[in-house]
Amino acid sequence: MLDQTLDQTIDCITEAEDGARPVHAVRPDGLDALLDRLPAMQGAYLRDSRFAAKSGEFVLLPGAEGVAAAVLGLGADSSPFAFGRLHAQLPATGPWRLEPGDYDPAMAYLGFCLGAYHFGRFRARERHGATLVVPQAHAASVRQAQAVWMVRDLVNTPPNLLGPVELADFAVSLAQRFGAGCTLAAGAELERQYPTVAAVGAGSARPPRVVTFHWRGSRAGESAPFVSLCGKGVCFDTGGYDLKPSAGMLRMKKDMGGAATVLGVARAVMEADLPIRLAVRVGCVENSVSGSAMRPSDVLRTRSGLTVEVGNTDAEGRLVLCDLLHEACEEAPNLVIDCATLTGAARVALGPDLPALFSNDDVMADSLQRLGLVVHDPVWRLPLWSGYDDWLKSSVADLNNVSSKPMAGAVTAALYLQRFIKPGIPWMHLDLYAWNDTSRSGRPEGGEAMAMRAILALLKEISTSA
Incomplete structure (x- = not known):
């Protein structure tokens, strides 16, 4: 339930x-x-x-x-x-x-x-508002809105009530509701399977979790498109030892907005019974400060075998995602999409309303950007500029989790993630804000499901063209 x-x-x-x-x-x-x-x-x-x-x-x-x-x-x-x-x-x-x-x-x-x-x-006050007649023929609109409401609720829930365990339990319950096969990794198993997720969560008294589930539409055969979704679920981000200023922590309950968005997409796909095969991975973790927290200059071994020097403990989201992305690629999907509230640099470049899109596949990226405009859920593509790849070099490990330069932070974060994508697998990374700073028509202040409806439109198009 x-x-x-x-x-x-x-x-x-x-x-x-x-x-x-x-x-x-x-x-x-x-x-x-x-x-x-x-x-x-x-x-x-x-x-x-x-x-x-x-x-x-x-x-x-x-x-x-x-x-x-x-x-x-x-x-x-x-x-x-x-x-x-x-x-x-x-x-x-x-x-x-x-x-x-x-x-x-x-x-x-x-x-x-x-x-x-x-x-x-x-809030104890009563709700007041009108009721609208919605014909059954437009039930799909209500289902999409319901998925958005769910994402907003997840992002808005305070971090004392929605920690890694609670987020993971919610993901499991969502999977079970639609009959998806689900696994939950915790403890020693998580440390073996997702070492960088474990490293991010090591400083918190609230243990990390990774939830994975697989679902297939009732009309999806063995050759149906196979799409893999990965979400960053950092339920609160202090920055770790590279501590955020107090003002920077005020909205960090929304740092699990990528995971919430992925779960919203999954819900909408499963309710619509799209003829696709779907895999979903959510890394649920809290980035905190304690004697057991990861430190700047630590070297971590990722699931892929690559070693990563921790240049900044506040760049934890890419550490959560890299193990999930590597595992997703092991299954050879037709498309991998990850969602994360990853960098402030993306917000500096595009502001709060436009999620930054990075992709190794022009056709997929163009389709997502086009459909985002059609459904009024826009994304904007930024370059995976290979010229900056060397900025992630480390003298002690295979790569650093942050750039050596104080520029192009969203680009270098995407380049870091690309290291864990198997060549030949189409991949899209969405760096999103997941929040409305002020209330506007249809978009109340608080958590927001950015890019969710655009991704859903893309998956519908993929499923009908297969």
Whole structure:
């Protein structure tokens, strides 16, 4: 059974249309036609309100018994976020329904549900918000929103309640829910199989875990595309002996955002029953400080056999991922994707909203970037510039976990990970933020499932073209 505190049920939708009031979503070029269709009193009211159908404009229309309808302006916005404020804007008395219009209904229902998200586990106040009629034909939008809610809940949960063991248990429960074959590595077995994960977790009283599960769609044969997902699940990151400043730790509960995103993708894939074979690996760990923590200048032996000098204990995410990536490649998948809140350098380059994409496969990378724009979940490609590969040299080991130069930190982190990818296996690395700094339509402040829907769109495309 999934821990319901980490997997809320979307409670803002219904299939019952009885008594539902209409919501008209309109663009500027469709406003005149809407005014002609509305009852005379409502049309006059809308005109007098100087409503211009700009994106985000919202008007409640009067009727004989109070509010009878609502009008939402879309402007030129085709994203789901155009509908992200409706849950809070519409009166909560009785259900509402979206009238047909110049918009994608799937995006509209998704956006409504994304905007209805709340993380209220520790707040006593009551929730208020409208209910929207969502036809069964658009259940896929609700399923995607449910996966996003799950990712947000995982990232938002405070680290005292979501440590490595709890994150691993959640991953296991998710796998079991969909009948996936699952293994959990801990203790001496983890030290043997994932030595760098063990090294990162050695400083914490909360032991590390690695969860691996395999799933196959009901229509997936032996030749179906085989995709392997790997996620960084650092439940809290102090930086280790290279201690972060206090301000740098304030959001470090989100350092497991890559693992949460991978689990969100996996959930969406399994619920959609895509005809693919799927492997998922999540490294669950806490980077802490103690007498047993790894030190700068330590040398670690990775699962691959390569030795790594620890140049900085705050570059722990790549140590968590490298063993997972090497194991993933042992199974010879058709595609490996990893997700991680890996570097501040990626945020300096692209800001908080654009995950940085690195890839050794132009076709896959182009497809992900294209589909990210289509589903309004964008990523932006940065180069795996081989000219910087020498920056990872070490005088005592095969490589260092950080660059010798104070530049291109996101690039060199990706180059480090590439060392553990078997030649010939397509691979994509997503360096993401997993957080909204402020609340916007459909994107409340807090944890966010960045790149999840883009990856899902890519896997759908792969599954249908195979």
